[in-house]
Amino acid sequence: DGMVGEEITANLRTIRSIPLSLSGDFPSLLEARGEVVMLLEDFQRLNELYEERGLPHFANPRNAAAGSVRQLDSKITAERKLTFFAYGLGRFEGALPSSQSEAISLLADLGFLVSSLRQKALGIGAVADYCADMEKRRETLPFEIDGCVIKVDEISLQERLGEKSRSPRWAVAYKFKPVQALTRIRDILPSVGRTGAITPLAVLDAVQVGGVTVSRATLHNMDELMRKGVLIGDWVVIQRAVDVIPEVVAPLAERRDGLERPFIMPDRCPVCGSGVIKPEGEVVYRCEGLDCPAQIKGRLKNFVSRRAMDIDGFGIKLIEQLVDSGKVRDMAEIFRLDAATLASLERMGPKSAQNLVEAIEKSKG
């Protein structure tokens, strides 16, 4: 996140397209930004190798590349064969290029691999043509892509445009149409989140979409479900929104056989049995229960996963046990657990329980 992260230098040194020394007239300080990818050819070869070794296949190049970079043993990373494409400059000391395209040419001169598909386009028409052309050529490329990045070329204009909190205003992604697939909705379940929001969740017949097995998809809320007109038992088109989140696009009404039935929002929370209300002006239905285990677990999970508390090995499973046994309803209560409960936790044995006990003892100090 800019402050905390993983040390992957040793792994990156195994990537051949990252030069270990720069060539030509290089600046005194250079931060090369880019992307690590696994070429389709290398992905296929890797899976063949794993096949020979009797190991499971990798599902897709993107996750295989992400996992390879995180390896603790760089020998494994070296074997995976990754490729690095440089696409921009970060910190820099020296004669700064005046445009994005010059910056990329500079990176190439210094010995970095840069994309040969990049192109300068004058005007939005040329940009649109380029994107359309790339979408056509998508299947023939040596790596998977899901779109194009369009950048303002002149650095002075980039500086005038500035940045938003997480992304610059001078660059935008154009995403291709997502890959779609057909499957059937087995059931729609009401799922209770940490805020009590009850979300209709489609349980699907598992189907492959863009290198991933999809078996569940959120329908967000009742309005969204009604707008799409989805029934339990429907054949539906699904897609991965921008290649990540599974989404139900639309039902195929012509495939209905009359056995489909609508999802009805329960009037009692499926987890705690409390009433379900739809607050005025809101889209979501909510569980009214103050002690709803689903909400408590959700809140505690969220709290822990955001590392608000620095307890090593503090397990979600342990939280669930504490909530299920009725011993804990919020974070503060964890620190007020009585001696008998702590003792029984310690007897449970798992390291996470002992870590928790230790953390609580420390907090009392």
Place this chain on the structure above:
DNA sequence: AGTATTCTGGAGGGAGGTGA
């Protein structure tokens, strides 16, 4: 009024813990 941020959902895969 318009823009930014936060929250929520699911899947894949690595790391590390657990138990036989």
Place this chain on the structure above:
DNA sequence: TCACCTCCCTCCAGAATACT
């Protein structure tokens, strides 16, 4: 030692909410 399990992290759309 090995198989299995849990957890974490990442991605982004849509809704709600916060901020300018």
